Amino acid sequence: MNGNSAPLLNVDNITLTFKGVAALSRVSCHVPKGSITSLIGPNGAGKTSMLNCISGRYTPSKGSITMAGQEMLGTPASKRTKFGMARTFQNIALFKGLSVLDNLMVGRHSRINYGLLASLFYFGKARKEESAHRARVEEIIDFLGLSPYRHQAAGHLPYGVQKKVELGRALAAEPELLLLDEPMAGMNLEETEDMARYILDINEEWGISVFLVEHDMGVVMDISDHVVVLDFGRILASGTPEAVQSNPKVISAYLGDEDGLYQGR
């Protein structure tokens, strides 16, 4: 955990509108390299829209998004993995028909090089690459405790496990920046704590910077280096967890009382 070095991701003054209604207005924030930076805010604040702009699903009408100094706007979503981005989705977006193993292998798509012809004969280069990538994927499966589900179709797994597979698929890309959209949503206390542990380990041991979107403030305050608060598509506050927590504007946005701060609902 550290947070004072140069920003890995820099979001500068972006504006996103849907049919004239602004979902994000002139939003700026950044993720320092090596940090866990969290984006919090009530439902409908624009958190997912922000992540979609960063990952390339939405294109903001104004502003700029740079990753390690390179402009991302104009780069198609499928190319952004090459710049070291990977993401998870708030509503599970797994490949239902693929096994857990294959979901993670798809996560490595842009790291695998052999082409269609090699796969046709599945020999030499293709086979060698497959088993090297497979080994890497198995490490992630072990790390997340997904071994019992390895060969099961992702669509049939329990919710909490699917959330972990989502994380695994993003990790498989070996990103520099991991974008997580409410990874703890809908999980029980134990699963939430596990997920927080994984995020900390990913950040500390693997050195991956994390941009965490969460609705619930409790966990976020414990694990984040920086917190950005979004409300109605505008930045309400940003800073260290302590500073944000005691910011009166933030407190009133979250139902106006301190209990609401932790419940976030």
Add this chain to the structure above:
Amino acid sequence: MLKCGLFFTSYNKEDQLFPSMFQKTCLGMFLVAMLIAPQVLDFYYISVMNLIMIAVIGAVSLNLLTGVCGQMSLGHGAFVGVGAYGCAVLAAKGLPFVVCLLGGGALAAMAGMFFGIPSLRLKGIYLAISTLAAQMILEYVFLHWSAFTGGANGMPVDPPSIMGFSFDSDERMFYLIFAVTIVCVLGVSNIIRSRSGRAFVAIRDFYQSAENVGVNLFQFKLQAFATSSFMAGIAGGLWAYYTMYITPEQFSISLSISYLAMIIVGGMGSVTGAIFGAVFITLLPEVLNTATSLVGSFAPDISALMAPLKEGIFGLTLVLFLIFEPEGLVRKWKMIKAYWKMYPFAY
């Protein structure tokens, strides 16, 4: 001996198409049976088997596009036709068999890619309609570009020969078609378990997240169209060589529909399913024919009635399948396999 599971000591070993010894033995026996078949079987059965194998290539290739990549196509029959005409035209110029077959495939792949472009915008029923348009356009071309296709009269094709050996009988063609079928089926199986195949399934299951893991939708949808149509073209080329005469009606919308029927009856997304489906759909009319003539031998009146009923029975079978076994024959097959694995300890 009761087999309780398979254990692997390396990823390479697990990563095989036929991992167990039992599967390898069965496969070996199947191969031997197929190689002996033409020597012992009647002419009629050999010709049916040839048609089945050509259908297998067509169904397996459509399954790659529709079952695996989720791109609905009503134009597969026309892509088979492009391969058939392409191959026939090249063969008429006296080019060698392999060149003609691959050339027909390449031409079909180009047609598939061209008519696959709308898939970047269209999905489901809308894509189905746009591929239906492809079917109509190509049929029109087969019929009216007479300089190349012979128009409504069709065109003759000489039997293929490789290094002076002519495949001029049903038995000889059997071996040739069998070899090509094996290559195609293995090729598709390999694609499915590799980078491209996973990307295809990713596009089918959740195209937005496929994009976010780095799958270029444009590139991989077109790749699916190209590979699928290439193999459809190969099926068409073999068909042209085998029937030795091709006409536009052979590649009409009803051919496209019967390929769809094969992958639905067999089980979408599964290579084994597509094979079962191809066998089933090709055999069904033959069985109905045999039944009709059997009935006809002692009750000619009823047989006259049965002839028009054949189409109806064919359709009814499909509907019953959709209702009672929507996941296709491959599910039945898996259940039978699971039962015998535990035999006699079934529970």
